[in-house]
Amino acid sequence: MSAGTTATASARARVLWRSPEARRLAAWVFGGLVLALMTGPSGSQAAPVAGFTGSLFHPRVLVFVALGVALWALSFVRARYGERVRETSVHLTRLPARLVRTRRARYGVYLVVLVFAVVYPPTLSGFWQEVLVDQIGVFVLLAIGLNVVVGYAGLLDLGYIAFYAIGAYSGAYWTGALPVHPPFHLNPFFVIPFAIAAAMVAGVILGAPTLRLRGDYLAIVTLGFGEIIQIAATNLQGVTGGAEGVTGVPHFSVHALGVHYAWTLSNLPYYYLLLGFVVLVLFGFRALEDSRVGRAFTAVREDEVAAEAVGINVLKYKVMAFAIGASTSGFAGLLEVSKIGFVTSQDFTVQLSILVLVLVIFGGMGSLPGAVAGAAFLQWVPQILRQHPLFGYQPQDLYIYLGALLVVMMIFRPEGMLPSRRRKRELALAEQGIGTADAMSGSADPAAGVAP
């Protein structure tokens, strides 16, 4: 396609150049070039132009240019056959939802996904099994926990990883790995209630005073809390092991009813343990969604004043959502620390809090399948691309791309990958909002109000 347009160096080409389509094509190709440069190898002080030449004189540049041309073609088709394309694409995006409209069909899909999640991992290489546990499993758990806070109750928590840290340090403390020793040592299984309780208590202590504040202030306070926890963990070296960390957190093990089994550093057993816990938590949160408490969360998120007017104790339910999220995060922290066996304050960065938030938003706020899919997808794709000959990236650049991806997502599909029905309706209504506002100035409205 690109060869065809650029090679026609004739009078016709000059006419073509004046057409808006040609300019748009040029812009797309230029965009592709910029992206190729941005994502290519970087220069250094010794060879400042090495990045530039390394990006431009490499076959990968062709791929990016082709990508630009392809996107141009797509926008061209959209502009010319817009109506039909839109109809088809709407039809296609609604297709999955239509297929799984009934409850039974939806549970069928979940069952297929679960069976797949059970039988597929053993066929994977060790590297991918590790990704499944450390990158996907733990982050799926984190994402469904944050989904309760952000998606259900609408509270912006930017210090979510602090609770993960609290769970991790609880795990290290009660198993005797920290410099300070507990009154008795426990198997990680028995630490679960302690870790969850510690994170939950921290959530309540932080939440009770700050959740009286409105949105922005809560975000600032949680951001600060996340920093405090990390800095405290770094500086309290005698207690937490600081940035160097401590090792020797034991693995999970079972010694009961004649069964003796110990998890090890190998990934697959941990994967199944994690899968079991994730499924349990998913069932719990699914029930929560439909419960009285879940409805209170929704009411608080939609309109606090209205929630108060119908007799909902707004602060209580906000603290509850916050604490449920915190305890899930703490639980994930315990699981991860006992798997990798060591804990360092360096892991609990604010970036990680933001990453989990991105996973939830990308998947679809307020949607459990969305949180799972978002976390799995966004944690999996970078791992594929990292080593890719053409799309490989520098690890420190990952957040640039995630940010860009999120921006694109917010423009084209703001409801996320697998949105909740409620969220979809909210966005549809917001779009209509302009329409109904116009209609209200017309004469139809009062009549509708009087209609019996």
Added chain:
Amino acid sequence: MTALLELSDVEVRYGAVRALRGVSLEVRQGEIVAVLGSNGAGKTTTLRTVSGLLRPVGGQVRFEGRRIDGTPPHRIVGGGISHVPEGRRIFAQMSVLENLEMGAFQRRGSTADELELVYGLFPVLKERRRQAGGTLSGGEQQMLAIGRALMSRPRLLLLDEPSMGLAPMVVARIFTILADIKRTGTTLLLVEQNAAQALAVADRGYVLETGEVVMSGSAADLAGDDRIRAAYLGEALT
């Protein structure tokens, strides 16, 4: 007979500003009481104090003889007072039915009877029960807000400017329904700028000015008072 609701010498402050300067009023069982006044007179503040959203710094609020000032709002709803907030405040993204069910949040168990009552008063809500609240017209949203408040089976219903932003025909319809609600045995305390409509359905009224009750009496007396007619009914004094 003791009053259902009794405010005695209630004082409310927003920081240094005294919004209510010793307001006393009472609402008796089965009445509609209207509180009139211009912007900033303290009407909404009075309602928000009764429903527990504001805490008075002085005076007492008694409901059925018990003090309720300082009680948190969710307890007050449970205690039998429902608040239809200013600007309707329905849950725009929830369906009409979900909105009504939220209104019964404090009542556990079946809400079938309450639903029937609300649908009886507002048949349009039954027709639109699956529709999102935000897609209703302004008048229907006001009906939904009132219906939602009735779902908790209140003994006292607080209404904050139900006529706000609605066409005269719709306002008339809403006020007819308020009279119907009174007939079901619910007592109403109504805050309004639309004095003509309010006094037409109310039994008694109070007039607030800069946080003080400056006039009170039966609705008929107030409607006939020259000062009220000049200030709130927009009639020229003859």
